[in-house]
Amino acid sequence: MDSEDDVQTVGIWGMGGAGKTTLARAVFDHISIWFEGNSFVENVRECSKGSLSGLKKLQKQVLKDVLNDQSIHVTSISDGINKMKKTMPGRKVLVVLDDVDDIDQLEALAGNANWFKPGSRIIITTRDKQVLIAQGVNADNIYNISLLSREEAICLFSRHAFRREVPIQGYEELSGKVVHYAAGLPLTVKVLGSFLYGITDQPKWVDTLERLKTIPLEKTLKKLEISYDGLENDHKEIFLDVACILKGEPKDKAIKILEGCGFHAQIGLEVLEQKSLINILDYGTLSMHDHLEEMGRNIVRRLHPDEPNRHSRLWVKKEIEEILINDLGTKATRSMNLMYPGIHPAIVMKSLRKMKELRLLCVFDGNKTWEIDEGVEYLPNSLRSLNWSGFALSCLPQTFQANNLVNLEMPWSYISQLWEGGERKVLEKLRFIDLFSSKLRTFDLGMTRNLETLNLKIHAPVGSLKKLTSLKLNGCSRFEYVGVSIHQNSLAMLELIVEPLGICPLHPNSNLPKFKHQCKYGEVLPLSGGNIEKLISFGLCACTNLESFSASICGLQHLTALTLEGCIPEVPKDLWKLESLEQLTLSMKEINHLPDNICMLKHLKYLDLKSCWLLEQLPMDLGGLQCLEELHLTDCISLRDIPNNICKLKFLKKLHLPYCIQVEKLPEELGPQVWSCSILKSITNFKKSKLPKLKFLKVSGSKVVEMSDGSQKTRCKYCDMLLAKESNTSLKKHITKPFCKALKNDPESQQTQISNDGRIFHYNVDAVRDRIAKFVI
Structure with a gap:
């Protein structure tokens, strides 16, 4: 605000009644003496509503105030703009435009910074942040006004109720209750303080507070409702659903529910947030001020205050149960939220027959088990979002066509199949x-072609998933975790971690290998047809047909990054089919060779083989990987040689061979003396090498270390500590150190020792000596 070099516009943004005008007035009164002209324009929204004459009147006010000339006349909006452009640049001005709600108002009253002399300041108050953004107000100059703290609210209330800074003796507790109801909103604090001023009868205070629980303060609601009135119809409906049903829900869940109801929820919630009608908490939950919630619910109630069955939304448990028990449902009800019903689900569904236009149904039924007779099950076909936690039936009602259903949420339910007898119904609109x-137990996703999000716990194969963007299959016999994500401008990647499983719960007598998988899959847009189906098409039981397993992975033709880790017994045979593959990581302890056709991956840039303990040699035609830039061979303890044709990798920049303990030399064509460095960690000078792009070579751990005194020692690959090679005592002491994991839980253990941090180490000293090469470098 101190700069004299430019014109600055400041925005004060917040909900109605939060004190924006009061703050702007205080700032105006404090700094207006520093300017050559000033104008405070109140109620811009109200004064300009309905006709252009209102804006002309406001333009005239600004010109008269700033120029101190009462004779100014404005014939039209354009005339007012021209007069302001002509006269304003001559003086440094302060203009406050209060309660703006449309960009047209700003274009007429403060259209551009070049209208004003450098050093001028324009202050705008609004409930709609988008107005400030459209005007080009710098984000750093937009201030979201804070509500009052409890201490501030007590002080403001006392000024109006007692004409002092603190409550009078005996009224401290009641004043605290009033302030709690106001929830930091200055307007409510002032209105209630003024209303209670002069009332010394405490029972009347108590009566006022009790009345507010059922009949909101009209003056506050009227002020707040201005923002609601300015919304488009769809956004009004979203606001009412949040106020009555969805407040407190995670934003992501609310979006699914609202989109299920046919709204453009993402945009709608952003609009409500910009207009200060809702806010999103840091952890992603929908929230709104208590008085805005009251306002929304009052809007729903007021047409038929004594007939809740005619309300568009139902959320009061007592009212809902009375309607359901007495079968008083009507077409008027569009949304209903019933928490922990004390009535039988059959009664609920029976009364739903009269709610022909119900689009959103939320029921949380806990973990109760109900017996329900056939013939009473019913759900309206109008439902677009069905959220019934703990649903008591084993399948959806036979009469429920679900042809409008977009969102289906039934966690912790007793449902075993969607329809009795496995009836197939195409659910074209179902997305979540x-x-x-x-x-x-069974679910045919081929009937849900437009599915985007799926969260299941099942033990059965699934079908077509062409539009799936996220997938969770928690608790499946085969998959421990599956995450599928679709992204713009990202790599199509697959990470698959495989661990052995003792028995398949579905096929305990099967002779096929049994594995548990952790899987992450990401795909680029536009979708590669059928990729996700291929990923999980080999079934969800633990039994694994290795040929089908290989075919499923190699069928992901547009995959660019692949990671396979764990107890997979062999590398997929047809990796060469992954023509787009650029990154390949294999951490497979049981493989002893790589398929030769891996060298046909013409676009591969990154190859990482780590802890492939049984791998003895690399493909002889490794030089065929024309685009390879990085080759990492880490902890491949059985690997003996590096093929000479590695020197054909003209684009190779990095070659890492740490802890390949059997590798004694590298191809001579890499350059002189590369392989003779006994304690080599890295080499960066390869001027004479036939690999012109090679910048870094790491071969630590590939040889025995020769000490200066002529003795031989070994280096632990886990903590880099030097040990006497022939000394049992040295090894015995070393492997019990808390930081070394070299021989923890050795399967041939004969001795046990507890380390300083309480961990138990098992080891066999003789076995250590026999297998020393596996544990030291």
């Missing part, structure tokens, strides 16, 4: 499914 921890 959450059946986590349900009893679902």
Whole structure:
């Protein structure tokens, strides 16, 4: 604000009644003496509403105030703009535009910074942040006004109720309750303080507070409702759903529910947030001020205050149960939220027959088990979002067509199949499914072609997933975790970690290998047809047909990054089919060779083989990887030689061979003396090498260390400590150190020792000597 070199515009943004005008007035009164002309324009929204004459009147006010000339006349909006452009640049001015709600108002009253002399300041108050953004107000100059703290609210209330800074004796507790109701909103604090001023009868205070629980303060609601009135119809509906049903829900969940109801939820919530009608908490939860919630619920109630069955939204448990028990449902009800019902689900569904236009149903039924007779099950076909946690039936009602259903959430439910007898119904509109921890056993995703999000716990194969963007299959016999994500401008990647599993719960007598998988998959847009189906098409039981397993992975034709880790017994045979592959990481302890056709991966830039303990040699035609830039061979303890044709890798920049303990030399064509350095960690000078791009070579751990005194020692690959090679005592002491994991839980253990941090180490000293090469460098 101190700069005299430019014109600055400042925005004060916040909900109605939060004190924006009061703050702007205080700033105006404090700094206006520093300017050559000033104008405070109140109620811009109200004064300009409905006609252009209102804006002309406001332009005239600004010109008269700034120029101190009462004779100025404005014939039209354009005339007012021209007069301001002509006269304002001559003086440094302070202009406050209060309660702006449309960019047209700003274009008429403060269109551009070049209208004003450098050093001028324009202050705008608004409930709609988008107005400030559209005007080009710098984000650092937009201030979201804070509500009052409890101490500030007590002080403000006392000024109006007691004409002093603190409550009078005996009224401290009641004043605290009033302030709690106001929830930091200055308007409510002032209105209630003024209303209670002069009332010395404490029971009347108590009565006022009790009344506010059911009948909100009209003056506050009227002020707040101005923001609601300015919304488009769809955004009004979203606001009412948040106020009555969705406040406190995670934003992501609320978006699914609202999109299920046919709204453009992402944009709608952003609009409500910009207009200060809702806010998103740091952890992603929908929230709104208590009085805005009251306002929304009052809007729903006021047309039929004594007939809740005619309300568009139902959220009061007592009212809902009375309507359901007495079968008073009507077409008026669009949304209903019933928490922990004390009535039988059959009663709920029976009364739903009259709610023909119900689009959103939320029921949280806990973990109760109900017996339900056939013939009473019913759900309206109008439902677009069905959220029934703990649903008591084993399948959806036969009469429920679900042809409008977009969002289906039934976690912790007893549902075992969607429809009795496995009936197939095409659900073209269904986009979101959450059946986590349900009893679902079969589910044909081929009937949900537009599915985007799936959260299941099942033990059965799944079908077509062409539009799937996220997938969770927690608790499946085969998959421990599957995450599928679709991204713009990112690599198509697959990470698969495989661990052995003792028995398949579905096929305990199967002779096929049994594994547990952790899987992450990401795909680029546009979608590669069928990739995800291929990924999980080999079934979700633990039994693994290795040929099908290989075919499923190698069928991901557009994959650019692949990681395979764990107890996979062989490398997929057809990796050469992954023509787009650029990154390949294999950490497979049981493989002893790589398929020769891996050298046909013409686009591969990064190859990482780590802890492939049984791998003895690399493909002889490794030089065929024309684009390879990095080759990492880490802890391949059985690998003996590096093929000479590695020197054909003209683009190779990095070659890492740490802890390849059997490798004694590298191809001579790499350059002189590269292989003779006994304690070599890295080499960076390869001017004479036939690999012109090579910048870094790491071969630590590949040889025995020769000490200066002629003795031979070994170096522990886990902590780099030097040990006497022939000394049992040295090894015995070393492997019990807390930081060394070299022989922890050795399968041939004969001795046990507890380390300083309480961990137990098992080891066999003779076995250590026999297998020393596996544990030291």
